Structures are given as C-alpha cells and as structure tokens.
Amino acid sequence: MKSKTLKDIAKALNLSVTTVSKALNDYQDISSATKQRILDYVKKVDFTPNTFATSLRKKESKIVGIIVPAMAHYFFSKLLQGIIEKAEENNYLVIVLRSNNYELEKIQIRRLLKQKVDGIFLSLADNSYDIDHLEEISKSDTVLIQFDRVSKIAQSSKVVINDREAASTAVQHLIDRGKRKIAHFRGGLMPQVAIDRFIGYRKTLEKNGIEFRPDYVHICEKGNETQGYDAAQKLLKQHPDIDGIFAHTDMTALGAIRYLKQQKISIPEKVGVVGFSNWEVSALMSPSLTTIDQPGKKMGKAIFSQFLKDLKTLKAKEKIEFKTKVIKTQLIQRQSS
Amino acid sequence: MKSKTLKDIAKALNLSVTTVSKALNDYQDISSATKQRILDYVKKVDFTPNTFATSLRKKESKIVGIIVPAMAHYFFSKLLQGIIEKAEENNYLVIVLRSNNYELEKIQIRRLLKQKVDGIFLSLADNSYDIDHLEEISKSDTVLIQFDRVSKIAQSSKVVINDREAASTAVQHLIDRGKRKIAHFRGGLMPQVAIDRFIGYRKTLEKNGIEFRPDYVHICEKGNETQGYDAAQKLLKQHPDIDGIFAHTDMTALGAIRYLKQQKISIPEKVGVVGFSNWEVSALMSPSLTTIDQPGKKMGKAIFSQFLKDLKTLKAKEKIEFKTKVIKTQLIQRQSS
DNA sequence: TTTCAACGCGAAAACGTTTTCGAATTGATT
DNA sequence: AATCAATTCGAAAACGTTTTCGCGTTGAAA
Numbered sequence: 084m085k086s087k088t089l090k091d092i093a094k095a096l097n098l099s100v101t102t103v104s105k106a107l108n109d110y111q112d113i114s115s116a117t118k119q120r121i122l123d124y125v126k127k128v129d130f131t132p133n134t135f136a137t138s139l140r141k142k143e144s145k146i147v148g149i150i151v152p153a154m155a156h157y158f159f160s161k162l163l164q165g166i167i168e169k170a171e172e173n174n175y176l177v178i179v180l181r182s183n184n185y186e187l188e189k190i191q192i193r194r195l196l197k198q199k200v201d202g203i204f205l206s207l208a209d210n211s212y213d214i215d216h217l218e219e220i221s222k223s224d225t226v227l228i229q230f231d232r233v234s235k236i237a238q239s240s241k242v243v244i245n246d247r248e249a250a251s252t253a254v255q256h257l258i259d260r261g262k263r264k265i266a267h268f269r270g271g272l273m274p275q276v277a278i279d280r281f282i283g284y285r286k287t288l289e290k291n292g293i294e295f296r297p298d299y300v301h302i303c304e305k306g307n308e309t310q311g312y313d314a315a316q317k318l319l320k321q322h323p324d325i326d327g328i329f330a331h332t333d334m335t336a337l338g339a340i341r342y343l344k345q346q347k348i349s350i351p352e353k354v355g356v357v358g359f360s361n362w363e364v365s366a367l368m369s370p371s372l373t374t375i376d377q378p379g380k381k382m383g384k385a386i387f388s389q390f391l392k393d394l395k396t397l398k399a400k401e402k403i404e405f406k407t408k409v410i411k412t413q414l415i416q417r418q419s420s
Numbered sequence: 421m422k423s424k425t426l427k428d429i430a431k432a433l434n435l436s437v438t439t440v441s442k443a444l445n446d447y448q449d450i451s452s453a454t455k456q457r458i459l460d461y462v463k464k465v466d467f468t469p470n471t472f473a474t475s476l477r478k479k480e481s482k483i484v485g486i487i488v489p490a491m492a493h494y495f496f497s498k499l500l501q502g503i504i505e506k507a508e509e510n511n512y513l514v515i516v517l518r519s520n521n522y523e524l525e526k527i528q529i530r531r532l533l534k535q536k537v538d539g540i541f542l543s544l545a546d547n548s549y550d551i552d553h554l555e556e557i558s559k560s561d562t563v564l565i566q567f568d569r570v571s572k573i574a575q576s577s578k579v580v581i582n583d584r585e586a587a588s589t590a591v592q593h594l595i596d597r598g599k600r601k602i603a604h605f606r607g608g609l610m611p612q613v614a615i616d617r618f619i620g621y622r623k624t625l626e627k628n629g630i631e632f633r634p635d636y637v638h639i640c641e642k643g644n645e646t647q648g649y650d651a652a653q654k655l656l657k658q659h660p661d662i663d664g665i666f667a668h669t670d671m672t673a674l675g676a677i678r679y680l681k682q683q684k685i686s687i688p689e690k691v692g693v694v695g696f697s698n699w700e701v702s703a704l705m706s707p708s709l710t711t712i713d714q715p716g717k718k719m720g721k722a723i724f725s726q727f728l729k730d731l732k733t734l735k736a737k738e739k740i741e742f743k744t745k746v747i748k749t750q751l752i753q754r755q756s757s
Numbered sequence: 758t759t760t761c762a763a764c765g766c767g768a769a770a771a772c773g774t775t776t777t778c779g780a781a782t783t784g785a786t787t
Numbered sequence: 788a789a790t791c792a793a794t795t796c797g798a799a800a801a802c803g804t805t806t807t808c809g810c811g812t813t814g815a816a817a
Contacts, residue, residue, distance in 0.1 A: 086560075131534050133476070133536075134534060134535050134536060135472050135473075135475040135476035135481070135536065136472075136476055138472040139470070139472035139473055139476055144472070146515070148513075153501070155494060155497035155498055155501065155700065156497075157492060160492035160493075160497060161492055163516070164490070164492065164518065167516065167517065167518055168518075171517070171531075176485075176515045176517075176531065176535060177515060177516055177517075178483070178513045178514060178515055178516075179500070179504065179514055179515075179516045180504065180508070180513075180514075181501065181504055181505075194508075194513065197468050197471060198471050198513060199470070199471060199472065223423075308704055337704060341704070341706070344706065363492065364701045367645055367674060367678070368705075369678070369681065369706075
C-alpha cells in the first residue's frame with residue numbers, strides 16, 4: 084500500500100504542497116480556515132509525513148542511540164526504561180546497541196553517527212582508556228551524554244552518582260553496626276567508579292580511626308556471583324575474624340553470602356554484608372541484602388533531559404556548557420547488616 | 421562539521437555523482453580502475469552515504485523495531501541480546517519500545533510504521549484481544565514477526581516455544597520424583613502461553629492417572645514474587661498435603677519457596693518446586709530452582725533470521741508463506757525438586 | 758486616489774542519494 | 788572502411804519534505 088504524500092493532499096484540496104506543509108508545521112502565514120480544512124483532511128485520510136524526507140531536509144533524525152554493556156543487567160534495564168519513557172514523551176525513538184570493549188564501542192559509535200542520530204548516550208567500557216572515538220562525536224552534530232562510567236577528560240555533559248559518597252555511606256553503616264574489620268570486594272583497577280568506591284571505603288575507615296588493610300581488599304572484576312564466592316572463601320581462610328564485607332555489586336555480595344551461609348557463619352551477627360545497586364532480587368534473598376540503591380530509571384530520565392537541553396543549544400549554534408548531574412543514592416537496610 | 425557528499429567525492433575525482441554512487445553499490449558498468457580509485461578515495465576521506473537520502477530513495481530503513489513488556493525482565497533482556505547481535509551482523513539497527521497494554525501497543529506500532537522500519541517484532545500484551553493493529557502492519561511494507569505471546573489468527577511468521585510440551589515435561593518430572601498432589605500457579609486466563617502451560621499441566625496429570633483438581637490451581641497473573649508467596653500460603657492452608665508446585669514463572673516459584681522455607685516445609689523432600697524460564701538467579705537461590713530453560717537469545721536470533729527471509733520475499737513482491745518456528749526448551753534440574 | 762502594510766498563498770530550490778536511459782568510446786568483426 | 792556489440796560513463800528524474808522568497812490581494816491610512 085503506497086502511503087500518501089503532501090502532493091496527494093495538495094491535489095485533493097486544490098492547494099499547493101507548500102501550503103499543506105506549512106499548515107502541518109504551524110506556520111503563521113496560513114489562514115485559519117484553510118489550515119483547518121487541511122488538518123481535517125489529513126486526519127481523515129490518516130496522513131503522516133515521510134520521516135526520511137523530513138530528516139533529510141531538516142538534518143535531524145529524532146532518534147537517539149544508547150550503548151549498553153553486552154550482558155543482561157538489572158540496572159541498565161531500568162536505565163533504559165527511564166530513557167525510553169522520556170524519549171517517547173518527546174517523540175524520540177531509541178536505538179539500543181551493545182558493547183563491552185573499546186573496539187566494539189568505536190564501531191557502534193560509528194554506526195550511530197552514520198545513522199545521524201541526534202544523541203548518543205554512553206557508559207564507557209572497561210578498557211576504553213582512549214577517547215578518540217568520543218571526539219568524533221563532538222565533531223559531528225550529535226550530542227554526547229556520558230553516564231555511569233564517564234571519562235574525566237572527555238568533554239560532554241554527564242549523569243552520574245557520587246560513588247565515593249555512596250561507598251562511604253555503606254561502610255559507615257557497617258561501622259555504625261559495630262563492625263571494625265571490614266573487607267571490600269572491589270571492581271577492576273581502571274574504571275573510575277571502582278576507584279571512587281574504593282576511595283570512599285578507605286577514607287571512611289580512616290575517618291573512623293580504623294586502619295586500612297590492603298589484604299582486606301579483593302578484586303572481583305566481573306562483578307558476578309562466582310567471584311564474590313571465591314573472594315569470600317579466600318578472605319575468610321586468611322582472616323577468619325572479618326566482620327563486614329562491602330561488595331561493589333549485589334551479585335558479588337550474593338556470592339559472598341552463599342559462602343558465609345555454607346560455612347554457617349551467621350549474617351549479620353558475625354559478618355555484615357552490604358552490596359551495591361539494589362538489584363531486583365536483593366530484596367528477595369534470604370537474608371535479604373542491604374545495599375545502595377542506584378536509581379536507574381531516574382538516571383535515564385536525567386540523561387534524556389540533559390540531552391534535550393544540549394541539543395537545543397547546539398541547534399542554536401551556541402557553545403554548550405557541559406553539566407554534570409549527580410543523582411542521589413540511598414542506603415537500603417535489610418537483613419544482611 | 422559538514423559531512424561529505426557524493427557530489428564532493430565526484431568533484432574531487434573529476435567524475436559524475438552517478439559513477440561514484442555506482443562504484444559504491446557494486447554496479448557492473450564501472451571499470452575496475454575507476455572503481456578502485458573511488459574506493460580508495462572514499463576510504464581516505466572516510467565518506468559514508470547519507471542514510472536519510474538512501475532510505476528516501478530506496479524506501480527501506482535498515483532499522484527494525486521491537487516492542488517489549490514495560491518491566492525489566494531477564495528473558496526479554498536475553499531475547500533482545502539475540503536480536504541485536506543478529507541485527508548488527510546484518511547491518512540493521514534495533515529500536516526498542518515498551519508496552520504492556522493494547523492501547524499503548526497500538527501507538528507504538530504506529531510510531532514504528534511512521535518511522536518506516538523494515539520489521540516489527542512483537543509479543544502481544546495481555547489485553548490485546550483485538551488484532552486490528554497487526555493488520556495495519558500487513559498493509560504496509562513492514563514485516564511482522566510475532567514471538568512468545570502470539571495470536572493464533574493474526575497472519576505472520578512466529579517464533580515460539582512449545583509451552584504445552586514444556587509444562588508437560590515439568591509436571592512429569594515432579595511425578596517421576598514421586599509427587600502426586602501437584603499444584604499449578606498459572607498466569608492469567610487470556611494469554612495463550614498461560615493456557616497452554618495449564619493444558620500441559622492438566623493433560624500430564626491425567627496421563628499419569630492423577631485426578632485433576634481445580635482447587636490446586638491458583639492464578640498469579642503478574643507472575644511476580646509476592647503473588648507466588650500469597651498463592652503458596654493460601655494453597656497450603658487449604659491443602660497441607662500438597663507435595664509439588666509447578667509455577668508459570670521463576671519469580672512466582674521463588675515466592676512459593678520463600679513461604680515454604682518460612683513454614684519450615686522441606687524442599688524438595690516434602691514439596692518439590694519447578695519454575696519456568698531459567699531466570700538468572702534461579703541457579704543462585706538456595707535451594708536452587710529446578711526450571712524450564714527458555715532460550716531467549718536463541719529465540720532472538722531466530723526472530724531476526726525469519727525476518728530476513730520474509731523481508732526478502734516481500735521485496736520480491738511474492739506472497740510470504742508464514743512459518744512458525746518452535747524453539748526447544750529444556751528442563752534444568754536443581755535442588756528444588 | 759494613491760500608498761503601504763499585512764495577509765495568504767505558491768514557485769522553486771534544496772536536502773543527498775539511486776536508477777533509468779542514452780551517449781560516447783572502444784575493440785572486434787565483416 | 789563500415790558495422791556492431793560491449794564497455795564505460797553521465798544527465799536527469801525521482802524519492803517527499805521544508806524553507807526562502809516573491810507575488811497578488813486585501814483593507815486601512817494618507
């Protein structure tokens with residue numbers, strides 16, 4: 084079925100293509116009478132302008148792209164939800180791509196730039212030390228918004244949480260519950276979020292007059308359950324007197340809990356555990372998991388709002404002044420602490 | 421930064437726009453010499469044709485759209501992953517929209533049709549009794565692929581699992597483990613998948629000479645954890661001698677398990693539990709959950725493959741013969757049975 | 758009666774491709 | 788030398804919009 088065009092409408096109403104187009108785009112130099120006539124007819128025959136032609140002419144696609152990690156993850160799922168909701172409100176569509184490393188990230192950005200999306204939302208991969216691919220975006224008319232794992236040096240607006248503060252809250256909570264020998268299962272050495280959470284952990288110990296011990300820190304790079312289990316095993320074999328664990332992920336926390344339960348080590352009496360993210364099941368586990376709520380949906384909405392702002396100033400040919408929006412996190416206390 | 425056009429390339433090489441375009445599109449009437457010259461130059465200046473113009477001219481977008489339920493769900497996350505992977509291989513992009521009811525579903529389909537996506541992948545909402553919105557798709561040049569919750573009457577290719585058989589496997593498994601009084605926590609009354617799973621449950625009982633009892637069936641429409649807990653509570657208060665539960669979702673199974681544990685009812689000795697979907701955490705719970713693995717990623721890939729086939733025949737102006745691909749499921753036995 | 762501004766509309770160019778068709782060149786065949 | 792087919796290329800139309808600019812028509816002001 085061939086879809087109607089402006090030309091068809093114009094012919095049917097004995098008007099010019101220009102007039103019809105103007106009526107649909109709320110130009111002021113069309114009499115309200117003909118405008119109404121056009122609008123009525125357009126509604127009747129259910130016409131909607133061809134997106135390709137509009138995009139070609141206006142040089143904007145009304146599409147944004149987001150690149151998410153290649154694995155299924157509750158946090159990103161919520162984030163996506165927030166972005167899509169806000170996008171729909173503003174008549175934007177969202178293209179989702181996946182990546183977990185620098186090379187792929189680069190390819191995906193190319194893909195999106197080629198599609199001439201109006202905005203790209205990106206959380207950097209673990210091995211994205213280089214940011215040349217981000218500079219490619221700045222050179223185009225596409226707005227870049229970084230979130231979660233952002234680069235300090237790359238120029239763009241950003242939406243993040245205060246990882247350091249959140250980690251601090253988590254550790255302080257354990258201390259307040261009487262824990263003194265608190266271990267930390269951290270992420271890799273590179274991503275800024277892992278560094279920040281680690282710093283938050285360390286500073287909070289020191290602020291409370293507790294000595295920081297490097298051998299209490301284990302790296303769980305993948306942040307999955309198995310690594311949490313393994314780390315807990317190693318840790319407790321070496322230091323049976325540990326009384327708290329702050330994990331950088333709910334999953335690693337879950338793994339740690341599995342080991343503790345298996346060893347009949349009571350939670351939270353003997354060892355308190357705090358996770359990070361407030362993943363869906365953390366409330367359903369037994370014991371349920373104390374964790375830091377990372378409000379994905381809210382972040383998603385913030386990302387899109389910031390995008391709209393930046394796009395507007397870009398269109399106005401003005402210089403964008405990049406903003407960094409910090410989303411508040413919250414400690415959710417449950418049975419594990 | 422203005423991006424290059426065919427015209428720019430042509431001028432730089434002293435050729436016509438036509439020739440350049442043809443070289444890039446592998447036409448046969450270009451000498452290999454000039455073709456190479458063009459390809460080299462194009463690579464050097466990193467030119468890529470404007471998507472809007474191409475789409476406008478060719479009437480195809482190289483984009484597909486998928487509509488997923490409005491909530492975060494592990495299965496759909498995996499499914500999406502499969503679709504996106506396969507899409508990327510074939511240079512397609514994927515637009516993701518959300519819906520959980522008929523009205524919204526209709527709007528989203530309109531959005532996608534307006535965007536002139538080449539394909540729409542859809543799992544029907546619970547209250548989509550009507551399928552007029554699907555017929556709108558057939559009238560366009562967009563390929564529809566239904567998956568998971570499909571309509572029997574709507575004409576399109578489909579990708580599904582054999583819900584009846586899978587349910588049968590689950591129930592037979594419980595029977596084989598010596599269970600006789602097996603309850604079923606089912607989905608709503610409408611979606612075909614819920615009906616099919618129920619039928620599988622009932623038939624399998626009867627085949628084994630076990631009387632079907634309506635009061636052993638509880639409806640957990642939302643399929644969440646709370647409903648599973650509540651249903652288990654009601655069920656066991658009324659029938660303390662229940663020895664098996666087949667839940668239509670891992671989440672409801674989890675809820676049931678929580679109640680059982682709380683009541684100190686031993687799993688699987690006293691009551692065996694089987695879920696459905698093989699959701700990420702079902703392996704991590706304690707006891708870990710026996711469940712039916714619903715291979716989301718595989719389904720996603722199958723969906724996209726089928727789309728490519730149907731699109732091809734559509735382009736050739738031939739009549740599409742709709743296919744229904746049934747993906748195999750598998751029982752994953754764990755501690756809960 | 759002239760002048761002028763405001764109003765309502767349309768012609769035409771532009772966005773950047775793809776594709777049809779015909780023209781020019783070449784080399785081989787009579 | 789003439790004919791023909793194959794080869795290689797380009798002119799121009801088409802895809803469906805948006806936007807600039809100008810033109811004719813009003814009605815009011817001078």
